[in-house]
Amino acid sequence: MKQEIIFRMKSPYRDDFKVWGFRFGEGKKTLAIVGAMRGDEVQQQFTCSQVVKNLMELEDAGKLMPGHEILVIPSANHFSMNINKRFWAMDNTDINRMFPGYEKGETTQRIAAAIFEQVRDYKYGIQLASFYMPGEFIPHVRMMDTGYQNLKLAKNFGLPYVLVRKPRPYDTTVLNYNWQVFGTQAFSIYSGDTDIINKDSAKIAWLSIFRFMHNMKIIDHNMHPGTCSYVLKDDDLETILSNQSGILYSLRGAGDEIKTGDLLAKILDPFTGETRSSILSPVDGTIFFAHHQPLIHQNTVMFRIVRF
Amino acid sequence: MIKTIVSEGLPVDEQLLIRKKIIKNGDSDKRICIVTGTHGDELEGQYVCFELIRRLNENLDFLDGTVEVYPALNPLGVDSVTRGIPTFDLDMNRIFPGDPNGHLIEHTAYEIIQDLKGADMVIDIHASNIFLREMPQARVNVKMSRKLIPYARMLNLDFIWIHDAATVLEATLAHTLNVLKTPTIVVEMGIGMRLTLEYGNRLVDGIFNLMKKMKMWSGPVANKISKPKLSATGEVFFMNAEVSGIIIPSVTHSVDVKKGDLLCQIVDPFEGKVLQNVLSPVDGLVFTMRTYPVVYEGSLIARIFSEKTINEETA
Missing domain, CATH: 2.40.50.100 (RNA polymerase II/Efflux pump adaptor protein, barrel-sandwich hybrid domain)
Known part of the structure; x- marks a missing residue:
């Protein structure tokens, strides 16, 4: 595993803001995983940390399949997480409404641009997402109906449901949408919680990611096949x-x-x-x-x- | 008359109320709507509502038609110093046309659109945010520009910015109404959390001028109505901070600058050092200027409109 800084910015008085990437394996850019993009996405941060931990163990055991590179970005907004804010600490903008980003634009556009530059060429993209309404979900995979989505692939997570939803205008600036438009098969995993850590639902989420990696032959790690996913539309x-x-x-x-x-x-x-x-x-x-x-x-x- | 267009229960002993003031006189069916307060920290429109209604009340006989004033589309935000809608994550101006079966706020957005739909003109007043001061200007989507620019010229503004048709902007109040064939102009002026009376008075003069042209108003109007510059005749330059620090301004807002003029310095108070001299890249008009001193890399500092750039290229 290589740990690297993919975006760094000085703050007037706080410590430097750094977005870290954890890179596993070598070869084709196969899978990128993005965790917390909002400051209250503690469950997503925790889940991603467990993905990193388990990937390190698999790497040590020689169970990463050769020829694949996996990039994990557990957190893109800890400047807000550290002060209990959901959106960007300075101007309250949402990094996940800034994609594909603009490297010469405003701060959150620059952060989004730096992240997108790193994750855009991967074959598969997984975002650990949260919802704009407070509530609990059945863990599920969510995809946008952009015309590029592949429902068969989504079933490889082995989660009970795959939800396909028509994008609304404000969705066109989120990571998942831009991933799809730029040719990555993108999935959002909703584990059910956001600002609390629910170990059980987090485990369902990270196991589903490992199940997907196993089914896509990115890792050699036998595990329970999960459930046969039922595909839903919003209606x-x-x-x-x-x-x-x-x-x-x-x-x-x-x-x-x-x-x-x-x-x-x-x-x-x-x-x-x-x-x-x-x-x-x-x-x-x-x-x-x-x-x-x-x-x-x-x-x-x-x-x-x-x-x- | 004050009419409630949305009334929804909040958890403890309170209704979410969105109300409008209706001022009607004469026989005409013409209707102009003034809306503001979508973002709870943008307050410049509050003065416009007050002054418009005050003048109308004093000269009602000159009105032939209906003026509807919506001072707070986001009353929870205005009353709690909150830009967004408290308890709701999405920007209110990104959820139109709303959803009758959606979340309370999406449902509210739907009801607002139903209420405004069919007006002869809607003026949607915004006031930047707490960071940036804006010259009085209209923002017009390029797709709607041919229809809206003649009206925007009547509003006594300094600038009309025709912007690209970004998909995300399709969820704004103005775009939604324009698609529904209800002409809507976005006015952006001043700064968040403050009132700039000069700008407010100018816009009120402009609204009366517009009503006169719409044959809704037969009373006096301001002698001099500003002729706004049009963004299509030049180019807009964005100046973003290249370093994080504290801004010390060198120019005031709404001034003409020359290429190479110092707009501001970004400094490090710890070391007493200048980190960046922000220079104007062109001759032009500073129509947006940052007033909030703390910046991160990327923070918007200024927008400059340069007529010269295009002229030179054309030449």
């Missing part, structure tokens, strides 16, 4: 919006199997504790996404359910 998910606001008293979470009429949650009056709304499942299915903040706004996505 396949039943969305339940909150019809009231208040304290959210959740009874069911991501991964739970439910039947029509099951009580999923209650929204409570924050003063009297009385139930303002009982949220019942309109379908039989599995909860794919569950809002998990203790307070809930009206008209907010509470659950997304995969229909049976």
